[in-house]
Amino acid sequence: MQPQNQLQKTPGLNNDSIWKSVIQNNMRQYSMIIALVFIMILFQVLTDGLLLKPLNITNLILQNSYILVLAIGMVLVIITGHIDLSVGSVAAFVGAISAILMVNYEIPTFLAVIISLLVGAIIGAWQGFWIAYVKIPAFIVTLAGMLLFRGATMIVLEGKSIAPFPESFQKISSGFIPDIGSGSIHVLTLIIGFALSIIYVFTQIKSRRTEKKYNVEVSSTGMFVLKLVGLVAILNIFTYVLATYEGIPNILIILGVLIILYTFVTNKTKAGRHVYAIGGNEKAAQLSGIKTKRMTFWVFVNMGILSALSGLLFAARLNAATPKAGNLFELDAIAACFIGGASAYGGIGTVPGAIIGGLVMGIMNNGMSLLGLGIDWQQGIKGLVLLLAVAFDIYNKNKAS
Secondary structure, three states, X not given: OHHHHHHHHOOOOOHHHHHHHHHHHHHHHOHHHHHHHHHHHXXXXXXXXXXXXXXXXXXXXXXXXXXXXHHHHHHHHHHOOOOOOOHHHHHHHHHHHHHXXXXXXXXXXHHHHHHHHHHXXXXXXXXXXXXXXXXXXXXXXXXXXXXXXXXXXXXXXXXXXXOOOOHHHHHHHHOEOOOOOOOOOOHHHHHHHHHHHHHHHHHHHHHHHHHHHOOOOOOOHHHHHHHHHHHHHHHHHHHHHHHOOOOOEXXXXXXXXXXXXXXXXXXXXXXXXHHHHHHHOHHHHHHOOOOHHHHHHHHHHHHHHHHHHHHHHHHHHHOOEOOOOOOOHHHHHHHHHHHOOOXXXXXXXXXXXXXXXXXXXHHHHHHHHHOOOOHHHHHHHHHHHHHHHHXXXXXXXXXXX
């Protein structure tokens, strides 16, 4: 945003140069959103309108929720310059533990969920210790974890599936918020969409005023208003589409809370700044007083908790714990982060970017399935998209230097 405003203030530049710079800066900033919209339109046309039907949009949310949860944690790991290959196996293992607790031992759902999340935290602490304090590369530690917890899942399940879960647990992934009316339109969903629009506009205006107060350069008024109108329109169209089916899924509430929480932590807190500093230059961060080992340790503890949550969500949706659960989850989560703008070198990435990357992957999967493409073609196309995303990151890095 800064180069755009600097050009607006720099004498001697003609209007064509200014507008060209504006377009380039905003294309760079919103490239993945533009790509997401393009992919949605493409598959909407190719599937004869099936992609954006209310039922299919709800299914998209339910099908990709556990990957998006993993992507939120994974982007922090990648920002610090590490990788975690064990998240799929950890998700499967925690799902198996939750099934044993709830189905075999009939432990109350709330208590079983808390225990399962604690198991995830312990696993994250175990891996974080080896990475942060013993200095074993994260690739090796988490590769070992992938094998270890996949084997542990098969052992605790004895090669069999455990089902069914209590109905209260199933609703975490398959339930919807109740409505205040009884018509064909989910009224509460429309109200929530409108309220979120007001909150978003208010916070953006407040943030812009604060930036101006401290002489931070901001985008032009026209671009700011255009962005507000566009995002508010998208939000209300989205909630209207959901309202024509069953309303807002419970899992979307969980995802929304996680996105807001982790966006706030990464953008507004000292811990978030430390994560970016470690990824940018760990030695410099250590010399500046940042406890790099402790921060890296807690990043992996956090990843363990979110892996556990992902495993619970997947088990609740499947209504069973299976030995094959979580297969390739780690690759989808990593791909979501890189496609969403995270750098393979560390120090760069955002939570919203990881979510957008996850949605790109999810819509591609769903669209290709609707078109009848086999899993072989889907995997190949996803691999190509990931390669192009990382190549684009390296190109930008080389161009900047």
